[in-house]
Amino acid sequence: MKFKALGLSVVLGLSAGCASGKPTALERRQAVRDSLDKTYRSTEGFQTVRWGMTPEEVRAALPEASVAPDGTLRLKTTIAELPAEVALGFLDNRLAAVDVFFQEVAEPRTFQTLMRDLLTRKFGEPKTAREVKRQVKWGDVPVRFAADLAPLQEADGTASAATLESALAGQGQFKVLNRWTTPESHVNLTQWTLPARGIMAIQYESAKYAPKREGLIGRYTAKARQELVKEL
Structure with missing residues (x-):
């Protein structure tokens, strides 16, 4: 009572x-x-941009970034003397995820060693191989893309269907080589395998916004594809 x-x-x-x-x-x-969400700016992120920045703030910090035909903010740059394509994802107009794709890696093992060293200098020691394997098995390392988040503007349907993320989601197989977690960031060094080539990727995610992404049906997620099956 x-x-x-x-x-x-x-x-x-x-x-x-x-x-x-x-x-x-x-x-x-x-x-x-x-109120705190509106003023939140992390101490971590990618290069000069930080989690929580608005699209306008990100474009001011990375003036070479532009809205791609698929409606997402992207830029092409050079990292570790290799060409890289960067996709930046926003959740409720706040920077929440960044993917960096390397499509021309001649020596993946050497590349992994270099990236592991550089990312360890920035984010601390990575998870052990056993921890990563266990987390992947239990589904605690979600495979999702920054481009899954809402585009900044309406996409060109033809262009968005031909994105790298679409190819990876449809035909690619992945292996998480290394993983770092801090109170602010989750970072995966991932090796993707397509039928005719391999791709290395560094996928950054804001720890603050990660829970909000769990139920999100993005364009390239398995959940989105399951929804599309219902239409057939």
Whole structure:
């Protein structure tokens, strides 16, 4: 009975708050969280951009980035003397994920050793091989792309169908070589295999926004493809 009375008092308290026009405790807490989300800027990210930046802030920091035909923000650059294609993903207009694809890696093992060293200098020691294998097996290392997030503008359907992510999602097989986690970032060094070639990728994700992506049906996720099956 005491528990029932307590529950009733909570409900009545919330109702009273709504009826009086004053914000309830839950509403006040949500307002504080919303305010913090708007001002959140991580100390980590990719190059000069940080998690939580708006598209305008990212484009100011990376002026070479532009909106691609698929509607996502992309840039082509050189990293470790190799050409790289970078895709930047936004969740609720906040930078939440970055993918860096290397399509011309002649010596994958040498590349992995170099990237492991550089990323360890930035993010600390990676997970052990056993930990990574266990996490992948349990599904704790989701395979998703920055381009799965909402595009900045309406995409050209023809162009978006021909993206690298579409090829990887449809035909590629992956192996997570190394993984780093910090309170701010999740980073995977991944080797992708397509029928005719291999691709190395560094996939960065904001730890803050990662939970919000779990239920998201992106253009290149397995869940999105399962939805498409229903149309056939």
